[in-house]
Amino acid sequence: MKEPATNGELRDLPLAKAPDSIWTSIEASLDAPLAGRRPGPLSALRWGIAAAALIAVGAGAWYATRPPKAAWDVVRVDGALTERGKIAVGEWLQTDGSSRARISVGDIGTIEVAPNTRVRMVASRPGEQRLRLARGEISASVSAPPRLFFVDTPASTAVDLGCAYTMKADEDGNGLLRVTLGWVSLEWAGREALVPAGASCRTRPKIGPGTPYFDDAPQGLEDALGSFDFGGGGADALDIVLAEARVRDTLTLWHLLSRVEGAGRQRVYNRMVELVPLPKGVAPEKALQLDPETMKLWREELAWKW
Amino acid sequence: MVTDLSDREISADIVESCRRGDRDAFRALYEAYKDKVYSIALYFFHGDESAASDMTQQVFLKLIHGIAQFRGEAGFSTWLYRLVVNACMDGARRAKPRQLASAAAVDALAGPGSQEHDFAREQTARSVRAALSALPVKFRLPMLLRYFEELSYGEMAAAMNCSMGTVASRLNRGHKMLARKLESLR
Numbered sequence: 001m002k003e004p005a006t007n008g009e010l011r012d013l014p015l016a017k018a019p020d021s022i023w024t025s026i027e028a029s030l031d032a033p034l035a036g037r038r039p040g041p042l043s044a045l046r047w048g049i050a051a052a053a054l055i056a057v058g059a060g061a062w063y064a065t066r067p068p069k070a071a072w073d074v075v076r077v078d079g080a081l082t083e084r085g086k087i088a089v090g091e092w093l094q095t096d097g098s099s100r101a102r103i104s105v106g107d108i109g110t111i112e113v114a115p116n117t118r119v120r121m122v123a124s125r126p127g128e129q130r131l132r133l134a135r136g137e138i139s140a141s142v143s144a145p146p147r148l149f150f151v152d153t154p155a156s157t158a159v160d161l162g163c164a165y166t167m168k169a170d171e172d173g174n175g176l177l178r179v180t181l182g183w184v185s186l187e188w189a190g191r192e193a194l195v196p197a198g199a200s201c202r203t204r205p206k207i208g209p210g211t212p213y214f215d216d217a218p219q220g221l222e223d224a225l226g227s228f229d230f231g232g233g234g235a236d237a238l239d240i241v242l243a244e245a246r247v248r249d250t251l252t253l254w255h256l257l258s259r260v261e262g263a264g265r266q267r268v269y270n271r272m273v274e275l276v277p278l279p280k281g282v283a284p285e286k287a288l289q290l291d292p293e294t295m296k297l298w299r300e301e302l303a304w305k306w
Numbered sequence: 307m308v309t310d311l312s313d314r315e316i317s318a319d320i321v322e323s324c325r326r327g328d329r330d331a332f333r334a335l336y337e338a339y340k341d342k343v344y345s346i347a348l349y350f351f352h353g354d355e356s357a358a359s360d361m362t363q364q365v366f367l368k369l370i371h372g373i374a375q376f377r378g379e380a381g382f383s384t385w386l387y388r389l390v391v392n393a394c395m396d397g398a399r400r401a402k403p404r405q406l407a408s409a410a411a412v413d414a415l416a417g418p419g420s421q422e423h424d425f426a427r428e429q430t431a432r433s434v435r436a437a438l439s440a441l442p443v444k445f446r447l448p449m450l451l452r453y454f455e456e457l458s459y460g461e462m463a464a465a466m467n468c469s470m471g472t473v474a475s476r477l478n479r480g481h482k483m484l485a486r487k488l489e490s491l492r
Contacts, residue, residue, distance in 0.1 A: 010453040010484075013434060018344035019355070022363050023336055029367055030329075107374050126375070143368035144375045145385055162368075162392055182392055197396060280475065293469075300468040304444040 070124035076101040087121045094118045109142035137168045155203040156188035173205040211255045218244045242271045250302045324373045346450045361393045387465035437487035445480035
């Protein structure tokens with residue numbers, strides 16, 4: 001490698017000075033609830049902090065009579081009425097058709113609870129913040145280190161890897177994850193789907209997460225994938241997925257590779273390398289054997305196309 | 307670029323104070339890393355100062371709000387740069403149509419604060435900046451982490467959630483691409 005040719009020049013690059021306005025904006029965001037500013041881009045967080053402050057002052061007596069128990073702050077909105085309170089470990093929160101709620105998960109993020117949703121706080125301790133979504137829809141925005149915030153649903157667990165997402169669960173426990181920022185890992189009984197921003201993944205009870213797909217994927221691919229994952233679509237559905245896949249849909253194909261065997265796996269592999277040439281360091285035979293290190297390296301390389 | 311290695315790692319005391327919500331400690335943390343984070347963002351986003359400022363703010367707010375949960379089993383800077391990498395990647399996804407660097411914006415990176423008084427050297431630096439900003443994301447990001455932060459391969463691998471082999475490979479190819487681009491720019 002002819003490193004010296006560019007190494008020295010790179011080391012000579014000047015650092016740019018961060019404008020003072022950045023810290024000013026950060027302080028404004030941190031101070032916003034105390035200053036009574038209108039909610040900005042970080043409104044959810046500000047609301048959480050404001051709710052915490054109000055609760056600390058207004059509900060002190062109630063607080064003192066309760067046994068110490070981990071709790072998250074909740075702001076519930078029903079039409080024009082706003083009610084503030086807390087949800088403790090083991091407790092349920094339910095919204096009806098006309099109400100919504102916002103939960104502040106400690107200081108790591110917020111959860112917006114949509115109408116007709118039922119959630120339960122499962123755990124709040126260092127290293128684990130866990131919520132159960134029994135039915136309905138939540139939107140989570142989390143800034144914690146990865147693998148600290150979990151949402152259990154009847155069909156799988158959404159593991160936050162530093163992100164924002166919505167999670168839905170219907171009355172039968174069928175779920176849909178849609179990621180808007182970062183990554184989420186959807187897991188159930190050893191089955192895992194890694195879902196990046198802009199992608200979604202369905203999940204079903206006793207089956208677990210299906211195969212993730214980008215929200216802008218061809219409708220035919222999305223439909224065929226649903227059939228393949230949960231409708232017994234088999235080889236016919238796989239044919240459609242492979243035919244419709246674009247470069248970006250190697251996200252879907254990478255996951256499919258480990259979910260099909262024999263000739264099916266070879267076909268998925270062939271389509272993948274047709275769309276994106278096999279990167280250096282990924283040996284075909286190891287990829288087909290699903291060697292963990294090879295699969296990881298391949299995903300890392302493909303992820304730049306996602 | 308002048309990098310004082312002694313200020314690279316923020317002390318455990320400051321991190322601990324941040325975990326307790328100490329605003330002065332937040333400020334110290336910010337001061338220690340702001341220029342490096344901002345520089346990465348600026349070069350990553352083709353000299354777009356507005357995008358770089360937004361990303362820097364976003365990264366530090368996430369850091370401040372998440373630091374109470376930071377348990378220290380991974381290095382602090384590893385977590386910080388993972389936030390930076392995520393923010394860059396998310397920004398790149400949102401701005402996919404704009405692939406090429408804006409020459410004017412990248413030139414502006416030299417800025418009045420630059421200490422490059424020698425004309426020839428300034429020309430070279432300008433070429434390097436333009437070439438660097440025009441590299442594909444997968445090669446640009448490790449180059450920036452390497453040369454602005456002097457991260458080790460292990461630290462870069464942790465921040466980018468990939469193997470050290472991948473880091474080495476991307477740096478190697480990045481250097482080659484950069485050399486080719488520089489040839490064409492000179």
